[in-house]
Amino acid sequence: MVKAVVGEESQLQLAEDRLSRSSEPAQVGLVIGKLNSALDRGFVFDLVPTPQNDAGQPACSVLEPAKDNKKKGSKSKSQTSDSSSNLAIDKDWVAEHARQVSRMMVGGIKVLGIYVWASESAFKNSTMVLCQTVKGVAEAASTLEDDLDERLLIHICYSPRRWTCRNCTLSSNITSSSLRPCDFKMGRVLTSLQTFKCLYNFDLRLPIYQEKTSKSETLVDVLYNGISNYVKELRGAKAVIDGNLVVNDEACTTEGLHEVELLLPFMKDMYIEACSQKDVVGVVNFTGSLCSFSFLNSKEPISQAFADIKDDIIRSLRSRLDIICDEADEDPGPIDNGIKEAGNDLASEKPVSQLVLHSLRKNCNLSLPRRVFVPWLAGTYICDYLQPSETLE
Numbered sequence: 001m002v003k004a005v006v007g008e009e010s011q012l013q014l015a016e017d018r019l020s021r022s023s024e025p026a027q028v029g030l031v032i033g034k035l036n037s038a039l040d041r042g043f044v045f046d047l048v049p050t051p052q053n054d055a056g057q058p059a060c061s062v063l064e065p066a067k068d069n070k071k072k073g074s075k076s077k078s079q080t081s082d083s084s085s086n087l088a089i090d091k092d093w094v095a096e097h098a099r100q101v102s103r104m105m106v107g108g109i110k111v112l113g114i115y116v117w118a119s120e121s122a123f124k125n126s127t128m129v130l131c132q133t134v135k136g137v138a139e140a141a142s143t144l145e146d147d148l149d150e151r152l153l154i155h156i157c158y159s160p161r162r163w164t165c166r167n168c169t170l171s172s173n174i175t176s177s178s179l180r181p182c183d184f185k186m187g188r189v190l191t192s193l194q195t196f197k198c199l200y201n202f203d204l205r206l207p208i209y210q211e212k213t214s215k216s217e218t219l220v221d222v223l224y225n226g227i228s229n230y231v232k233e234l235r236g237a238k239a240v241i242d243g244n245l246v247v248n249d250e251a252c253t254t255e256g257l258h259e260v261e262l263l264l265p266f267m268k269d270m271y272i273e274a275c276s277q278k279d280v281v282g283v284v285n286f287t288g289s290l291c292s293f294s295f296l297n298s299k300e301p302i303s304q305a306f307a308d309i310k311d312d313i314i315r316s317l318r319s320r321l322d323i324i325c326d327e328a329d330e331d332p333g334p335i336d337n338g339i340k341e342a343g344n345d346l347a348s349e350k351p352v353s354q355l356v357l358h359s360l361r362k363n364c365n366l367s368l369p370r371r372v373f374v375p376w377l378a379g380t381y382i383c384d385y386l387q388p389s390e391t392l393e
Contacts, residue, residue, distance in 0.1 A: 107294035108308030113152035
């Protein structure tokens, strides 16, 4: 369990100045950084405010209690109103924001939870809705099976001005006891980060089964299933960092960019074996290369960079498939971008990602979105995904 959290002083001070200049009585957003269960520490890099929803409404607002004309004295009314105010949060919108932002994060950097800018009384009166929002964010931003079962809730109080941090334990039944206070302080976090880079090539051959035995019918289903199976192989890989095989779990002491190579173990080729079965009617050839980054602070072991890069590879592949599925849901018409079909039109009424593969009799190609890195904070990066025909301006 995370017991102490250190926030990047420069970024959090900018966030506080932005909030203090705003006229908003309340605001909610995402906490970006790293959690390390081995060190029982969290590292906060930045705060990202959740934008207005599609209806133009803020994601967080203050609900004032109904006025009672029987009460006398303006001072009494003001005190009662302040102590009875609650926060109204669009939980689904905050979760969607977290899902989108998590795609942009590179190895090890994640959406850690939420922050809220509110008065002390509004915060105390809204514990349950805040816990539910944290849980929704965790579910939306989680893509790995071994993800942590805790998130952060940072409260920035404007009267009096104070930062507090709480650890929120995720469980099926969220209660007020799910929140536990943890130490919070500001310091220099980003300047001490070490950078690790890996260029990884992959070549997967995934079988397409007959309809009566198929569990994954569409192209996206086959790819999702193949990536899930590939996770087990990738986690058994070894790392070579700067030309040296990683054998000891120690901290990295050298400066500069560190090059990482992955060595996968020699294993029985399950794909060749699967494709030789009688019920296999085709093969999906899933190939490409991707670049991955990881950032470590001085107290994290070098093995953490290796684990972050492996997680980043899987998360990047899944994110690209998620983008294709999102676009298919928004536009039910045919998708021509990056798609080439041999011969006659194949189910032109459907996007290629949604075609039922065992019924196809022609070759079909689908290009996944490209990953583009954009400089972020103090030498770190975030990423964006572009369609094959798009360019970044």
